[in-house]
Amino acid sequence: MAQFKGVFMIQLYGGQQTRAAIVRWYLEELGIPYEFVVMDMKAGAHKQPDFLAINPMGKVPALVDGEVKLWESGAILLYLADSQEKMPEDAGARGQVYQWVLFANSTLPQAMTGEAKETQLPKLLTALDAALTGKEFLVGDTLTVADVAMASILSYAQMLFQIDFSPYSAVQSYLGGMTERSAFRKGIMGQD
Ligand SMILES: N[C@@H](CCC(=O)N[C@@H](CS)C(=O)NCC(=O)O)C(=O)O
Numbered sequence: 001m002a003q004f005k006g007v008f009m010i011q012l013y014g015g016q017q018t019r020a021a022i023v024r025w026y027l028e029e030l031g032i033p034y035e036f037v038v039m040d041m042k043a044g045a046h047k048q049p050d051f052l053a054i055n056p057m058g059k060v061p062a063l064v065d066g067e068v069k070l071w072e073s074g075a076i077l078l079y080l081a082d083s084q085e086k087m088p089e090d091a092g093a094r095g096q097v098y099q100w101v102l103f104a105n106s107t108l109p110q111a112m113t114g115e116a117k118e119t120q121l122p123k124l125l126t127a128l129d130a131a132l133t134g135k136e137f138l139v140g141d142t143l144t145v146a147d148v149a150m151a152s153i154l155s156y157a158q159m160l161f162q163i164d165f166s167p168y169s170a171v172q173s174y175l176g177g178m179t180e181r182s183a184f185r186k187g188i189m190g191q192d
Helices: 020-030 073-083 091-110 121-132 145-161 169-179 182-187
Strands: 010-014 034-038 062-065 068-071
Touching: 010 020, 020 034, 020 073, 020 145, 020 182, 062 073, 068 073, 073 091, 073 145, 091 121, 091 145, 121 169, 145 169, 169 182
Parallel strands: 010 034
Antiparallel strands: 010 062, 062 068
16 A cells, blocks of 8 residues: 555555546645546556456545545545544534535536537536635635536546536635645646
C-alpha cells in the first residue's frame, strides 16, 4: 500500500480524461496526500484482475483508503467528505448535499443527450438557476462535495455536449467561480 510519512496514503485510480478528475478536484481541495494512479485504459488495464479486485465493475474512478475500496464518483466524494469531517453537522443540510450529488450524477446528465436535451434539460437548468441565484455554493456558505459534483458535470456539459449556459446567469456565474479555484484547474483541467 502506498505510504506518506509512514501513513497509508489514499490511492485514486483513473485514466486520461475520465471522471477520476472529479475526485481529484476534491482531493486537491482537501489538501491531503494522495497517489493518482493513471491506468492505461486503452490497453485495458481497468479490466485486469488486479484492478477488478478494487472495482469489479471495471470502471474508474476507484479509491483505496487503507482497507476501504470504493467506486462511483459520487459515493467516493461523499465518503471523502464524511471521513475528512467536511459534511455539514445539520442532518437537513447533509440531506441537501446527498440530494445535489445524486442529482448531478444521475438526473442532470441523463437530460443532456437525445430528446431530453431539448425537453427536460431547460426545465432542470431553470430550477438550478433559481436555486443558485444569489448564492456562491449549493449548500451553506462554503464549498461542499455537492459543488464538486455539480460544477464538474456542468463543465463537462459545456466541453462535451456544447451546452450553452448563457440563458442561466446564476448557473454561469456559479460555474465561473468554481473554475477559478486552483484545485478545480488542477483536478478537472489537469493543470499541474
Ligand atoms: N457513474 C460512474 C461512471 C463510471 C464510468 O463509466 N467511468 C468510465 C470513465 S469516465 C469508465 O471507466 N469507462 C471504461 C469502461 O466502461 O470500460 C461514476 O461516476 O463513477
